[in-house]
Amino acid sequence: MKRLAILAxxxxxxxxxxxxxxxxxxxxxxxxxxxxxxxxxxxxxLFRRDSIGKWGKPGARYAKWQLNSLGYxxxxxxxxxxxxxxxxxxxxxxLYEAPDQEYPRQLERxxxxxxxxxxxxxxxxxxxxxxxxxxxxxxxxxxxEIHPSYALIYPDLSSYIWMxxxxxxxxxxxxxxxxxxxxxxxxxxxxxxxxxxxxxQALPSAIQNELRKVSMRREIASRHYVVLERLxxxxxxxxxxxxxxxxATLRAHGVEPVLxxxxxxxxxxxxxxxxxxxxxxxxxYPMLKEEGFLDMEQRMNDVIRxxxxxxxxxxxxxxxxxPHGTKYFADMVxxxxxxxxxxASILSNGLEPLxxxxxxxxxxxxxxxxxxEAKRPSTGLPQx
Amino acid sequence: MSSQALxxxxxxxxxxxxxxxxxxxxxxxxxxxxxxxxxxxxxxxxFLGLLICxxxxxxxxxxxxxxxxxxxxxxxxxxxxxxxxxxFKYLPAIAGLLPHSSLSSSFANVALPAGISFxxxxxxxxxxxxxxxxxxxxxxxEFLLYMAFWPTxxxxxxxxLSSLLPQFREIFxxxxxxxxxxxxxxxxxxxMTALGxxxxxxxxxxxxxxxxxxxxTKGLTxxxxxxxxxxxGFELFFNFAGYTHIVIGAAHLFGFRLDENFxxxxxxxxxxxxxxxxxxxxxxxxRDYLFLPLVMxxxxxxxxxxxxxxxxxxxxxxxKGALLFILWGLYQGILLVLHRQWxxxxxRYEWQxxxxxxxxxxxxxxxxxxxxxxxFFRADSVTQAFTMLRATAYPNKYASHTLPASLFLLVAALAxxxxxxxxxxxxxxxxSGGLTMAMEVRVALYSVAVYVGVFHLAQTQAFIYFxx
Numbered sequence: 001m002k003r004l005a006i007l008a009x010x011x012x013x014x015x016x017x018x019x020x021x022x023x024x025x026x027x028x029x030x031x032x033x034x035x036x037x038x039x040x041x042x043x044x045x046l047f048r049r050d051s052i053g054k055w056g057k058p059g060a061r062y063a064k065w066q067l068n069s070l071g072y073x074x075x076x077x078x079x080x081x082x083x084x085x086x087x088x089x090x091x092x093x094x095l096y097e098a099p100d101q102e103y104p105r106q107l108e109r110x111x112x113x114x115x116x117x118x119x120x121x122x123x124x125x126x127x128x129x130x131x132x133x134x135x136x137x138x139x140x141x142x143x144x145e146i147h148p149s150y151a152l153i154y155p156d157l158s159s160y161i162w163m164x165x166x167x168x169x170x171x172x173x174x175x176x177x178x179x180x181x182x183x184x185x186x187x188x189x190x191x192x193x194x195x196x197x198x199x200x201q202a203l204p205s206a207i208q209n210e211l212r213k214v215s216m217r218r219e220i221a222s223r224h225y226v227v228l229e230r231l232x233x234x235x236x237x238x239x240x241x242x243x244x245x246x247x248a249t250l251r252a253h254g255v256e257p258v259l260x261x262x263x264x265x266x267x268x269x270x271x272x273x274x275x276x277x278x279x280x281x282x283x284x285y286p287m288l289k290e291e292g293f294l295d296m297e298q299r300m301n302d303v304i305r306x307x308x309x310x311x312x313x314x315x316x317x318x319x320x321x322x323p324h325g326t327k328y329f330a331d332m333v334x335x336x337x338x339x340x341x342x343x344a345s346i347l348s349n350g351l352e353p354l355x356x357x358x359x360x361x362x363x364x365x366x367x368x369x370x371x372x373e374a375k376r377p378s379t380g381l382p383q384x
Numbered sequence: 385m386s387s388q389a390l391x392x393x394x395x396x397x398x399x400x401x402x403x404x405x406x407x408x409x410x411x412x413x414x415x416x417x418x419x420x421x422x423x424x425x426x427x428x429x430x431f432l433g434l435l436i437c438x439x440x441x442x443x444x445x446x447x448x449x450x451x452x453x454x455x456x457x458x459x460x461x462x463x464x465x466x467x468x469x470x471x472f473k474y475l476p477a478i479a480g481l482l483p484h485s486s487l488s489s490s491f492a493n494v495a496l497p498a499g500i501s502f503x504x505x506x507x508x509x510x511x512x513x514x515x516x517x518x519x520x521x522x523x524x525x526e527f528l529l530y531m532a533f534w535p536t537x538x539x540x541x542x543x544x545l546s547s548l549l550p551q552f553r554e555i556f557x558x559x560x561x562x563x564x565x566x567x568x569x570x571x572x573x574x575x576m577t578a579l580g581x582x583x584x585x586x587x588x589x590x591x592x593x594x595x596x597x598x599x600x601t602k603g604l605t606x607x608x609x610x611x612x613x614x615x616x617g618f619e620l621f622f623n624f625a626g627y628t629h630i631v632i633g634a635a636h637l638f639g640f641r642l643d644e645n646f647x648x649x650x651x652x653x654x655x656x657x658x659x660x661x662x663x664x665x666x667x668x669x670x671r672d673y674l675f676l677p678l679v680m681x682x683x684x685x686x687x688x689x690x691x692x693x694x695x696x697x698x699x700x701x702x703x704k705g706a707l708l709f710i711l712w713g714l715y716q717g718i719l720l721v722l723h724r725q726w727x728x729x730x731x732r733y734e735w736q737x738x739x740x741x742x743x744x745x746x747x748x749x750x751x752x753x754x755x756x757x758x759x760f761f762r763a764d765s766v767t768q769a770f771t772m773l774r775a776t777a778y779p780n781k782y783a784s785h786t787l788p789a790s791l792f793l794l795v796a797a798l799a800x801x802x803x804x805x806x807x808x809x810x811x812x813x814x815x816s817g818g819l820t821m822a823m824e825v826r827v828a829l830y831s832v833a834v835y836v837g838v839f840h841l842a843q844t845q846a847f848i849y850f851x852x
Contacts, residue, residue: 024836
């Protein structure tokens with residue numbers, strides 16, 4: 001009987017321990033982010049759903065992610081500025097950067113530093129998991145709300161892996177989880193996510209990689225995926241068509257598109273440390289072999305370059321200009337704060353000639369002109 | 385949390401369960417040694433090899449010294465240990481100063497084995513004790529364990545064999561009191577290290593003590609420098625004393641009582657008192673094995689002052705072979721000498737001021753003087769240290785501040801919180817005979833400490849003394 005009482009007391013102690021941890025996590029959320037103490041608190045509170053799909057909820061806030069009154073990440077619209085929209089997915093929306101350091105925000109600061117005044121506003125209209133087809137459907141609404149002059153298109157390429165995924169028993173529907181929702185910013189138990197983060201820090205990367213491989217093999221087996229060596233050509237073609245459609249739609253609404261090739265953490269040729277993020281990537285898309293991702297990036301970036309030539313669209317080749325490595329990328333494609341700064345510099349350098357001519361034209365009219373010796377922003381890039 | 389911390393969290397409970405049924409002291413010692421080596425190996429296999437070599441060498445030197453206690457043999461012991469320490473600790477710094485060559489660059493890149501300063505000083509203390517004819521007769525297994533003992537091998541406390549040997553020879557009997565006390569210390573330490581981390585990082589990114597020290601400190605005003613000096617003093621205290629709490633607590637779970645390293649040092653009212661309360665294991669080591677033997681060589685007052693300064697310079701050099709640490713030791717030595725001079729003046733003129741005035745006054749002077757010294761300890765360069773200290777010397781530099789108000793508030797809140805907690809503890813002890821808590825309340829407090837220490841900051845705790 002006495003042993004039973006001791007055991008019961010230990011169990012009670014354990015329950016108290018876990019409960020207090022959960023309460024602490026909730027208080028932390030309340031104090032740090034103004035989150036509600038009760039109820040679910042995850043990235044879903046940032047979004048609403050309409051006939052097209054996921055869309056930003058005006059004024060929503062989750063952890064470091066804050067949306068403005070129109071439902072876009074970043075500050076309110078500033079009247080009188082030349083607006084550039086940044087279209088894309090989680091890479092553009094920003095996952096790992098410090099608040100206010102995602103590349104659209106840094107780009108805006110770089111451009112305004114270049115002109116010496118608050119000439120430009122870069123509006124981040126991207127969302128985690130956004131695909132090109134949904135972006136095309138959103139264009140009219142975005143243009144009506146923001147009245148942008150330019151649109152930077154930094155598309156998520158890997159969403160095309162999910163299109164008509166083949167299984168051994170037939171064809172599965174296209175959309176499972178997007179990469180962004182795989183790199184989840186949401187937790188059901190407030191404590192569980194934190195435990196996961198701590199373990200991610202503490203477990204040696206070799207062990208984490210092996211665990212990923214095990215989980216990947218299980219998923220392939222349970223869903224009967226046919227594993228592809230490389231992305232089928234029809235999906236690349238689909239991407240080309242979507243890109244043309246998006247450009248046409250933007251132009252039809254009076255917005256000048258600027259295409260940006262997709263950058264990754266991987267160096268060319270691959271370094272020893274590149275195998276970990278490559279496995280991480282494959283864990284999200286188990287149906288494509290590791291080498292297939294690099295091949296996919298190369299082929300689809302070629303499509304972006306070709307489309308830019310065909311459509312006479314300005315191209316910024318981030319794939320070639322962006323430095324690689326974990327200093328710049330927190331995982332395979334998402335930027336660190338430093339990486340977002342480097343990306344902003346590349347975009348800023350690419351946009352300046354385009355914007356310069358626009359400003360010169362405007363100077364002849366009523367809008368402000370560029371200062372003759374504009375101060376260039378520091379690139380934040382290593383000297384080549 | 386680092387990989388190594390996770391390894392400790394996994395290995396130690398298993399080790400505890402394995403030790404429990406062991407009745408033989410030798411098998412217990414062997415298991416403890418195996419665990420110690422396994423955990424130490426996680427910091428680098430080469431380092432483990434070095435630790436074993438040093439342990440075996442010092443064991444042999446101890447036997448030789450016990451057979452014939454000669455000054456020559458003692459010097460040989462000292463030279464060999466200092467040479468080993470110097471090769472890894474000071475040679476890279478010296479090589480960095482030499483003109484570039486393949487030899488200097490290969491020496492400059494020598495990695496510092498984890499805890500080498502701590503276990504080398506433990507070895508030396510054993511040899512000094514043998515030379516002084518203390519009754520120490522460890523077996524090789526016991527000596528290897530003494531050198532590699534997992535709670536102390538990385539960052540102390542620097543233990544004496546005379547205090548650990550009897551404990552190594554006891555049978556492990558888990559006691560509820562030991563476990564309770566051990567957990568109390570571990571969770572207190574966890575909480576303290578989190579506070580240290582908070583000071584280092586600040587309330588807003590880049591606005592913590594470390595961020596400001598690492599960026600440009602030009603243009604700092606008097607209040608800014610005081611805020612940084614006091615803030616760093618508390619950061620270092622919370623970090624190192626917190627680590628020591630964890631180590632002592634973890635050892636307690638296994639039935640070992642380690643020497644204390646801190647005794648509320650910021651309550652000291654004189655610099656001499658401070659050095660009996662701060663990093664006590666090193667401070668007492670320096671006193672017993674360096675200051676006392678040297679000071680007894682001559683009777684003159686100037687010699688005593690000189691030895692005091694030399695001892696403190698060695699104290700500084702123990703941390704790192706860098707000019708800043710020499711200056712820090714010099715500064716602390718001069719403070720101790722000045723304090724002695726002041727005591728002599730007081731005695732000569734029979735000044736006896738009321739304790740109600742002298743107590744707070746001497747506490748303020750000591751606290752400020754010690755904190756100002758931390759500028760040498762933390763600064764990134766000698767120029768930065770003197771630029772900062774210069775700002776405190778001119779009254780016109782006190783008109784404004786440039787550091788964010790949040791940092792001033794954080795430092796003030798943590799300093800007041802620390803003193804308030806000590807005051808509260810004293811009152812509780814006085815009026816209720818100490819605080820007794822139900823197990824459930826204790827568990828809840830542990831949980832809060834774990835949250836604050838592990839989950840809230842969600843970043844790897846960097847223990848400052850691991851670099852020494």
